[in-house]
Structure formats: C-alpha cells, structure tokens
Amino acid sequence: MKKLLTLSLSLLLLLTATAQTTSREKKYFRILEKTFIEQKAYNTVWFVEQRWRLAGNSGFNESIYQVEKILQQAGYKKETNGEATGTLTYRIEKRPMKHATWEPVDASVYIVGDKEPLLQFKTNRNMIAMYSASTPAAGVTAELVYIGKGSSKELEGKDVKGKIVMAEGGIGSVYPNAVKNGAIGALAYSMPRYTQPTKYTNSIQFQGIGYTDSVNQKWGLVLSYAAKEKLKAALEKGPVLLKVMVNTKIYASEELTIVANVRGKTKPDERFVFSAHVQEPGANDNASGVGTLAEMARTTAVLVQQKKLTPQRTITFLWGDEIVGTRRYIQDDSIRAKGIKWGLSLDMIGEDIQKTGGTFLIEKMPDPSAVWTRGNEKHTEWGGSELKESELFPHYFNDLLLNRCLYEAAKTGWVVRTNPFEGGSDHTPFLNAKIPGLLMWHFTDVFYHTDADRLDMVSPIEMKHVGKSALATAFLLTTANDKTATALIKDITRNALQRLQIEFELSKKAVQGGNDKAKETHILEVWRDWYLKALTTTIDISTEEAGRSVQQAITTGQRLIKEQAGKYISQL
Structure with missing residues (x-):
C-alpha cells in the first residue's frame, strides 16, 4: 500500500506541474499572440521569395540587408568590434568565397x-x-x-x-x-x-x-x-x-551571415540559437523561415524594450548559408560554442498545408524511434536511415519543444506532428557538435524545391504558430528559475510515461504476433534508459543553481520511469 500511495502522490505532483507550466506558458503565449505580427513576417517572405538566392549572389545579399533593416527598425544596434555587450545588437559577417557565386x-x-x-x-x-x-x-x-x-x-x-x-x-x-x-x-x-x-x-x-x-x-x-x-x-x-x-x-563574391543577439542579463555566455537559411529560391524553402525568424527577432526586441521579457541567457538569431553558416558559428569560436545550450532551425515553416500537403513536423534529435520506427512514427519521403543505438542523443529538448507546440495546437487547432531524425538542415551542425538541436519544418510538400513554391503557397497563420511556439520555448529556457525547471521536469516525466505506454502496447502486440520477446524487451529498456538520461540533462534548465526541488523532480521522475518500465517488461 505504501508503494501505491507513493506512486499516486508522484502522479499528483505531475498534475500539479501541468498547472505551473501552463501558467507560465499562458503569459508568454498571451503576449506573443499580441506582439508577433504575422503580416510582417509575410511581407518579408514576399520580399525574399522574389529573389533567386544562392550564397554570394545579389538575391541572397539583398535578403540579408532586408533583415538588417528589420533589426535596425526594431532597435538592434550594429556591432563595431566583436560581439557587443549591448542588450540588442547585430552584426553582418563577410567572408570571401572560395568559389564563384x-x-x-x-x-x-x-x-x-x-x-x-x-x-x-x-x-x-x-x-x-x-x-x-x-x-x-x-x-x-x-x-x-x-x-x-x-x-x-x-x-x-x-x-x-x-x-x-x-x-x-x-x-x-x-x-x-x-x-x-x-x-x-x-x-x-x-x-x-x-x-x-x-x-x-x-x-x-x-x-x-x-x-x-x-x-x-x-x-x-x-x-x-x-x-x-x-x-x-x-x-x-x-x-x-x-x-x-x-x-x-x-x-567572385563574398558570403554574408547576419547574427542578432538579445543579451542575457546574468548568464550572457549561455545561449539559445535560432537559425534560418537564406539560400534556395523558394517561398516556403526558405523565405518563410527567414521571414518568421525576422519577426521573431523583432517581437523579442519589443518585449525586452517593454520590460515584459528579461532573458537571463542570450537569445541569438542567425541567417546565412544553410549548414555552412551554422557550422561556422559553432566552430569559429570554441569558447562561444561551449555556451550554446540549444539550437533550433526554421526551415519550410510557413506552408499552407491545404495547398502543399506538407504537415508541420518537429524533427527530433536521435531517440529510439530512429532505431525502431514503428506505430505512428514515420520517416518522411525526404528520407531517413536507421540509426545505431550508439548514435542516440538522450535529451529533454525533444519533448520540451513538442509540448510548447502542442499547447499552441490545443488553443488553435494547429496540426503538430514529429518525425524521427533524418538530418539535412541547420540542426545537424548543432548535433554534430554534441549540442541539442531540433528542426521545425513541413513535409511532404508536393512543391518542394520546385518553381511552384511561391508566395501563394505560404500561410501567415502557420508562420505565427511556429514563431510563437519557438519563442515560447526560448523564453522558458532563457528565463527559467527553479520553479519553472521543476514544472518542466515533471512535464517531461509525463511524456516519458506516455511514451513507455505506447511502446509497451506495440511490443505486447508484436510478442503476441510471434516476435522475439527478448527483442521487444530490449526496445522498452532502451526507451527507459533514453528517458532516464534525458531527465539527467534537465539539471541545466534553471538559470539558477539547481536547488532541492529540481533535484527531487529528477529523482522522482526517474523512479517513476523505472517502475513503469519494469511493470511493462514483466507483462510482456
């Protein structure tokens, strides 16, 4: 009876966490609903998608300078010597290209x-x-x-x-x-x-x-x-x-990258990095990412200036050549790279799904669904290969971003799905550097990379859903105190228990159908261990020194995961 009572109290704590997380989310989503103006994002898409963009060419450079205008109008000040210490700053990095444009x-x-x-x-x-x-x-x-x-x-x-x-x-x-x-x-x-x-x-x-x-x-x-x-x-x-x-x-030309920073108040060297690539000629790919990220940067500046947001960690916005610019940002400064805690790429995020057929997706960091892709988990037609267990990347970022998107979906009817890791966009340099990195995108788009990917295929509302969810995630992670961190940990624990239940049902059905019980047991064990390690990484969510409540939330969550996994394995 004592064990059952403890489990009930733990589950009660999880339900309490939902209310705490929701309260903070309500604040951010409420102000973002009013401040993020989708028409501004759409106007930027209109400007960018008219130009055939390849790194170094006139269309690419004109798009970079258009983003600069938006940043200037929002109050970002141009850096003169290195990364500045001002609250709102930006710079344009210029490098001679090794090959012609x-x-x-x-x-x-x-x-x-x-x-x-x-x-x-x-x-x-x-x-x-x-x-x-x-x-x-x-x-x-x-x-x-x-x-x-x-x-x-x-x-x-x-x-x-x-x-x-x-x-x-x-x-x-x-x-x-x-x-x-x-x-x-x-x-x-x-x-x-x-x-x-x-x-x-x-x-x-x-x-x-x-x-x-x-x-x-x-x-x-x-x-x-x-x-x-x-x-x-x-x-x-x-x-x-x-x-x-x-x-x-x-x-011959030079390659441009534009970087904007909203400097953190107490931990400026720790940062959340957004990226959107400028090259490629389409409206959704990737003028929609450029336009949405520009509006996200403007929105963040407004909230900081109105004192409705005070990030303790730095929020960075980056526009450049896909993968090349993001990889360079990570590799050029090893000290800066150590402070990058999360990377989030916006690629093909504005799709009118009724016209393109492209569903909104979060491409997850490598979790066990990339090893055993089953149930509702599906690779896109872009293509993905089975990963090895040694390539898994246990971390809470997958579920934390997903929960923010699902919060927006519950309020608006937005369709949110995920896909196992596939690679191929600006999230990969983060992952290659062992930095948590995710991709927000749409697929399968019948107009992907075609000359039919024009402005009429873009939805301003879809861009707003993505922009709000992405910013709410960054705001939470750059302002979190112990109370917020504890609530988020309990939130992620609930995700873990739900995933274990899903995988148990799949494994149970597989065993009943004649599959090897040892293999199915192993799948559940890998999911268990992935989430146990993911919860360990949550120690860094708080911008404060993690206190007792954070430690207890991690310990309780891990115990619940072990108990639930053990119960399911015994029932196979």
Missing part, C-alpha cells in the same frame, strides 16, 4: 518551327541548372539527341558533338558525360514521385552542375514533365532542332 537572368527553349517556347525562365524559374554558363546573346540552334538515362555507356556510339543531349536523370550526372563527348549543352528530367509530376506537369525542381572555369563551362537545363514528354513525342517523328538562349552571371 551564380545567378540566373533569363532563358528560353524553342523547338524550331514552334511559335511558343517549350520553356521560358519567367514561368519556369528553376529551369536553368545552377552554374550554367550563358549562350551567345542570340542563343544557339542545334540538333537534340536523346541518350536515355545519360550514362557513359548510353553515350557510346552516339555522335553528340556540337549537339544538345537530353536524358532522364539528374542534370548533375548527365551534364559532365554530355560535354565530355562534345555536346554544347544538356537537358535533363528528374522529379521525385512525391512531387506528383504527372499532375503538376510544369513543375521543375532546381538542380545544379559542376563548375570548372569561365572558359570551358557549358549550360544545362532542367525539364518539366510536360516539356520532357513533348520533346520525346517530337523525337519519335524525326530529328528535332532546338533554339536555346541562356543568360546567367558567374562571379
């Missing part, structure tokens, strides 16, 4: 004899492969040769010298084989199934070709499904001549 200007493809173009840049802005050179101003006319998948073997015996080749494969692999054999340029078609190319027949995903030098560089163009089918049909009738015009710029 590139930007598209115009292009068109005509089947000779047709009045209307097969493709033109003004309606298919992803048709020019990145790092394509220009044709002569008047264009070039040449015979088209179809080479299947574009492999070296398929080119054997074909005369392509002075001609244009066409293949069904990625332009990056088709192009070098074509020009090596004397072709003046290459056309390629390659669209993933999830983009539904037979439905969205004019979509083109952006791709690139390798860059050699300004003298020998040729051009490559990417085809839509409709253009590919039309060319194949024309070839069946006989020889096809194409007139192609390509106008691009390739030039």
